[in-house]
Amino acid sequence: MMKTPLLSVIALIAVLSPPAAAQTPAPRAAGAPKELRVGIVTLLSGPASSTFGIPAKKAADAWVEKINDEGGIGGVKIVPVLTDEAGPGDKVVAEFRRLAADEKVDLVIGYISSANCVAVPAVAEELRVLTVLFDCGTTRVFEEAKYKYVFRTAAHTGIDGIGAARYLLAAKPDVKTIAGLNQDYAWGRDSWEIFSRALRKLKPDVQVVETLWPKLFQGDLSAEISKLLTAKPDVIFHSLWGTDLASVNSQGRVRGLFRQSLVIHNNSAFLFKEFRDLPDGFVVGFRGTHWPDVPDPARNPLQKEFIERCTKKFGEPCGSPHGSYHMVQALQGVKTAYEKAIKATGRWPSVDDVVKAFEYLEFDSPSGRIAMGVGGGHQAIEDSLYGTVKLDPQRNQNVLSSVRVFPAKCVNPPDGVKTLDWIDQGFRGAQCP
């Protein structure tokens, strides 16, 4: 009598078990190693860790679990080797060498800081280690050099600025004056450069009334905000993140900055749970379609699975729209490249085989279909997503409204053309709706 309920419980579990477990694991290719060691380098400490690094780590945990549940890559399970990206440049390079030589990883996925994305590729080429840059934004990586073993599976920051300009002209076509508030470091300067040039190309009569360069993590932005309040621009563009984003939101709101100007931000540098504290009317951009509603999970099974897995593991979608989506893209890119190489060679591929498969690869991700379209096939292009934060009075929480998606070919320069040159030449060849 007691056995019957037990049997039915077991049967119930078997019936309800997630579909992934019911899939047959991928057959192991000939010559496959016991495991695939993947070095994962992200900011686990320091000011950028909570916004970018830790969400990326969470996404890595969740997605590696998914891939391994489905049998791994080519039948081989992934073993992540996590390390902290924080520290001075020489330490980061030393860590990379250690991962390659001491931990003996097969490939490295990593790097949020643009400086590291400029420093590491040379070492990757020297050591011939497949390296997938997953998050940094600088356009410099593939526009100033060519690499064989280095890829970037996320778009560069060009789409942030160009998307912002296009969204702005759609939202406020009569904009006359703009001001820039950006952190004084390379990416802050790049962000402003790309946006201001793009906007002025699309609407030449726009005037820049103010450009401010607070120190990175300055925190106290009262002087800058004072200047903006006196200058009264129609639009304020800023790329602040971390403690500076929190400061400008808080200090700016108290002083009426958001009432006076349209404030636009290019980089979704906030956590999902911080979204609810953003000011009403604030325009935010995402480097790619990285939002739980866009693309629609009902139509993108990977997006659905990503949200579900993260919610089950961490109680909410994995942390942030920026770092976590980029990490998953990197893993998807690697997986697809390996599978393509296995199919092409009929056995476990060498690094050169994978590299060949990765060039101009197209792969699926929670953000949609990503193409390694530029940089000689080493740099991904993505659609640019922009939206406005609006307080939904009925649910009393923030939602993203007036959403616009600019297709990849509209906001990315064609293969072989540098972003700034492309802007100056009038976006030749752009395919915009």
Add this chain to the structure above:
Amino acid sequence: MSAGLTFTYGVVRILNLAHGNLYALGAYMGAWLVLGWGSSAMPVLSYLLLFAAAVFIGVTAGPLIERLFLRRVYGKEEEIQILLTFSILLILEDVIKLVWGVSPLFADKPYIYMGHVRLGGVDYAGYPFLLTGIAVVTGILLWLVVTRTRFGKVLVSVITDREVSSALGVNVPRIYTLAFTLGAVFAALGGAFTAPMFSVVPGIGAEVIVVSFAVVAIGGLGSIGGAALGALLVGLARATAVHLFPELDLFAIYLIMALVLLVRPQGLFGQVQARRI
């Protein structure tokens, strides 16, 4: 906060590199308390919490550092003392990370509650005025303590000549501990009350100490009035730079510090130290 640094130097004659960490500890403690217990229902409570946090940090960390570490290097060379405080800085940086984690703490309710004030056509946040008020009041209090109370007189005698004071029966080690603790409370106050303005992250201690040095160097080591003036100068310099020469704001502090030290090495109000023969 700079007042605390210069005060500590004045009494104990050690330039405390870990002073910034006391600021950070105050900030973390304050933010944490406000996030945990400060509620919108009784905003005044959050200010009291900030104050309590600062005092708590000051009276616990202060004596701990002074007794355990500083006491052992009082007679030794300057380099050793500075290096000791540097090692404390390193340790405290990680202690903060271990206790509060690496996520930022943003307790902005006290800041938002103070609303805004309209001056000359521009809205200014009310909170910085509160901060200034607190700084002025504590500065005056400190000055009063040093000049008007008995403790202050004993303090001055210890600063002037430690040996003679000791010979006269003053409990010098206790005075040192008290002075250091007072300096620590000041640092923590600075941290706790600036915490609502921006998110508290690891590393703010190290950042703030460099500016603090500039302030103290400009004002003169050991002079509280000098620290106040130095802080004012540095703040004005930054604001002016942002307004007029935005490219120079990073330089402004260091250039002023270099200029002052070149022209008047002991700072604006510092005392010239006689060379030993």
Add this chain to the structure above:
Amino acid sequence: MAIGRRLDPALALAGLGLFLVVPPFLPQWITFLLTLAWAKALAVLGIVLLLRGGLLTFGHALYYAVGAYTAGFAVKFLGVHEGLVVLGLAVVTGAAASALLGLLLARYRGVHFGLLNLAFSMVLYAILLKFYEVTGGTDGLRLPTPLLAGVKPDAQHLRLTIYYVTVVLAALLLYVAYRFTTSPLGYTLRAVRDNEVRVEYMGASVRQAIYCSYIVAGVMASVGGVLAGFSVGHIVPELSFWTQSGEFVFVALLGGTGSVLAPVAGSIVFEFVRNYAFKYSPYTWQMTLGIVLLGIIFFLPGGLWSLKGIAARRWTIVTRRSQ
């Protein structure tokens, strides 16, 4: 601390021999760490030299960055690819910078000396950061491997080649530093630390001793910066940040001020400890460093190098007892 005891030259040569012979058998990334340690040891050497005069600088990373960015600009703007030329340029710029700043800074002592150096190093940092079109700002500049006397090192032996160049050059500079400390100027510097006024009464020039030492220290750091830059392949403005100076001071203390060889020992120990501390406890490596520093201050004020002295004395006692 006396230099030139019987033990030193033998130890130095033996050590050098070890460093030249062993690395081909070590994994590449360890060779990389050693290269970096040797390069940074030069900057630390500069600090040790100044410490002998009683001067503690918190801004020595300034010259380290000057050297590194000289290399960066030489490659970027002058198109220079020859490593030896770049090194020569770094010596010139390092000397020029320290000569210029030394005119001002040599007048100060104690805390003011330390802080002024800090201020200037931060000004350089700000310059490197701000003018990002020229300097690459926080993205930094890439330093591709240079030609060495016209020869391009092949990829196989790249690490080793850079290593040997670094060690040989550093050893040469260590020897130069040694000769400096045993020269009249060097001894004057030692005397300045004890009692400046007396030195002046004796007729020696305090100003000259300090000024010359400052320049020597600056050039050492500058060369160190170039070597480190080539080793890593990338330079950033943070090379001039005060934490980099702090690191050099830490290593100086760690190694000790007893010998020109001490910075090398300290630097190597530091690089390895830091890397492994980071690997095993990413959240507490700073604390580990702090505790180590505390340990040295209280238990081993002469730094690691003083262990050698202690060992030598024990050895003498043991051998004497057995006689």
